[in-house]
Amino acid sequence: MAGLRSWRRHIRGIVDQAARATLLLSRFERRMRRRPTLLMYHRVLSEALCEGYPFPSLAISADAFEQQVAWLVRRTEVVTAAEATQRMLSPGEPTARPVVALTFDDGYADNYDIAATILERHGVRGTFFLASDFVGEGRLLWYDHTALLVLANEDQRLFECAAFCGVERPSAQDLAAGRVLAWVEQLKRTETDVRTQWIAAVDADSPSLDRQNYRAMRPEHAADLARRGHEIGVHSVTHEILPLLSDEALAFELEGSREAIAKWAGVRGSGFCYPNGSHDERVVAATRASGYAYACTTTHPKDGAIEDMLLLGRVDVQRSRVSRPNGRFDLVAFRAEVCGLHEWLR
Ligand SMILES: [Zn+2]
Incomplete structure (x- = not known):
């Protein structure tokens, strides 16, 4: 299995380099100027913690993340998701540089300790979608x-x-x-x-659990992020799979979370992010009725005009898709992922 994965990354690396040499990559990057791109992250951890993380697709190393942000700041205009979605509402001529927003789901402590620090070191801000019980009550997801x-x-x-x-x-x-x-x-x-x-x-009857690496940021951290110019978005109360819930429970997940977060962060989130990306027509309608200006899924953005601000796709920046066979960060693979070339090739 590991051999096959490594072989795939090797082949993908050759394809990426060919795309760069033939300017196919540049063509895809130019296309990005037509409309903002939302990137999806969950956790930014030390290399050692990334290695053993039980959900490998959800964690990226701090070092790789810093390189990603440095490149994005050089080559794109980094804004919050709220601002990116505002620009989606008034599409015009392609922008001078692609507009990109970095979004972070759940509200882990590392988002505050590591991700926000790196973003600010490069002069940009991110969007943090918080699950209110996780952050507010410190309950494990x-x-x-x-x-x-x-x-x-x-x-x-x-x-x-x-x-x-x-x-x-x-x-x-x-x-x-x-x-x-x-x-x-x-x-x-x-x-x-x-x-x-x-x-x-x-x-x-379980042996005691080491929860240290699964901690949320604290409510005062969310308030601090908001003060420092980051966007605070909403990601439900308990991170339930929303389509499985009754109407009443669904309303609580959509509105109870926003109220709780507004209390500690001092801002009323205008953006929602469906836990696990799970949604159906009823969930989308309830999200709209709750007054959210936009909502994010976990699926890749579709080509063409945005059809529904409550169904915004995001590019999932997974470690395995942006690294070499030896596990090191691969900038060309990252560029191919962000501009949609990898998705087009899949
Ligand atoms: Zn989540």
Whole structure:
């Protein structure tokens, strides 16, 4: 598996270099000037923490991130997502430089400690979508809690609790591919109450969990970010899978979160980000009715004009897509990812 991944990165590196040599990359980068691009990040961590992180697609190293920001500042106009979406509403001639916004989901402590510091060192600001229970109450996000429990317990115990609570077991094939992701994906398809029971049941007899690396920023950090010119957006209360919720629970996730965040950050978020990117027509309509000016998904932006400000795609800056076979950051791959060339080639 690792061999195949490394081989793919090797081939992709050759394709990227060819795209650069033939100016295909420049052509895609020029196209970016037609409308703003939103980038999606979750965590910015030290190289050592990135290596063992159970959700590899969600973490990027501080060093790689700094190189990304340095390049973006040189070659694009970096703005917040709120400003980028304002520009989407009044499209005109292509801008002199591509307009790009960096967005961060969830509200981890590293967003405040590392990401914001790097952004400011380069004179730009970002958009932070916060889950209000995670930041406000310091509760673990349910999938981080799940990851810690899966890593701390044998399959047998997880299966016993699953049978007790009525959670379906992940398939043997999914478990073989990765235990943490297999359980998290299974639980995403499970009703909230049942999932919560399973987590509580496993946690009850679990060895103690090291939560240190899964901490949220504190509410005062969110207020500080807002004061320093970053945008604070909303990412629900509990990071539930919204389409699974009742209308009442959905309204609470959309509005309770914005109110809580407004209390500590002093600003009322105008942007929402669907947890897990999960949405359906009802969720989008409720988000619109809640008065959000824009909302982000986790899917790649579609070509052409923006059809709905409540369904904005983002470029997912995943470590594996912007690094060489040896794991080092690859600037050409990053450029190919940001301008949509990788997506076009996929
Ligand atoms: Zn999230």
